[in-house]
Amino acid sequence: MGGSGFLGGELVRQSVAGGHVVAATCLTRPGTAPGAEWLPLDVRDRAAVAGVIGAFRPDAVVNAAFRQQDWTTTAVGAAHVAVAASGGGARLVHVSSDAVFSGGATSYPEDSVPDPVSPYGAAKAASEVAVQAIDPAAVVARTSLIIGDGGSGHERLVHALAAGGTPGRLFTDDVRCPVHVHDLAAALLELARSDRSGIHHLAGTDAVSRYELGCLVARRDGLDPARLPTGRRAGSGVPGPIDVRLDCGLTRRHLRTRLRGAREFLA
Structure with a gap:
């Protein structure tokens, strides 16, 4: 679910490369990753949702669908996916976010209780509750800022800010x-193939x-960092947590996939 987004597109590419039969859903237009059957949803x-999952009968579903300003898509939509996947016997991996935390504790292991301070964080926290209640065997995978080799929203923002004329601060x-x-x-696909469940x-x-x-x-991209405008989130009025560091120690012990740090993959 959510195959046309930044993460969804990479999930499609890796799944196709792994020899799997892949159906990817999109809200308005298909993604660019080849080799998948694109389904509007x-x-x-x-x-x-029940119709698509019932017709395709997948072995596994990775739900990466969300809209930051839309509670129904992010929270209720996740429940719809969980009901359909569970009813169809599909393995479910639901993608959540570090936005479920306030930042008051700074470091958050997997057993931390969500305490969101933004509408998006609250929607993601609600989606976690729904998924785990509907399908206790599902994986709920919390992640952080997603970066790539030029295609992510944060990377595009950096380029726009460095070029000047774009409002905003880092x-x-x-x-x-x-x-x-x-x-x-x-890592998500590895978890989909595993027998793991619960929060990761x-x-x-x-x-x-x-x-x-x-x-x-x-x-990395040959831009001048001195051109990037800076500010502080504290006191800015922008909703959301300030300092959230996901402790992935428990999950890493069960994964073969290595999750690199930004200083390594952006070197």
Whole structure:
């Protein structure tokens, strides 16, 4: 679910490369990853979700569908997917976010209780509750900022800010553990093939601010980091946590996939 997004596209590419028969859903238009059957789907429509999963009869479903400003897509849609996947006997891996935490504790292991401070974080927290209640065998995988080789939203923002004329700032006090999209997709697919269940954290090993992350992207891409405007999230009025570091120690012990840190994959 959500195959036309940044993460979804990488999931499709890796699944096709692995020799799997892949169906990918999209809300408005198909993604660009070849080799998949593209199916239009609005996860807010429970009957439509049941129809797609019932017709394709997948062995596994990875739900990466969300819309930051839409509770129904992010929270209720996840419940629809869980009901249909469970009813069809499919293995479910649901992608969640570090936005479920407030940042008050800084470091968050897998057994941490969500305490969101933004509408998006609340929707993701609700999706986790729904998925685990409907399908206790499912995996709920929390992740952080997703970076790639030029295609992510954060990378595009860095380029726009460095070029000038684009409003915005990169916060120096907003800390996350970015993960490379290739590593994240590989870990999600590994979990889909496993017998694991419950909460898993999939994030990079380096805790960096959005500004430091921007500087790493700029240097990799030959841009001048000095052109990146900075600010502080504290007191800015922008909703969401400030410092959230996912502790992935427990999950890493069960994975073959290595989740690199930003300083490594952006070197």
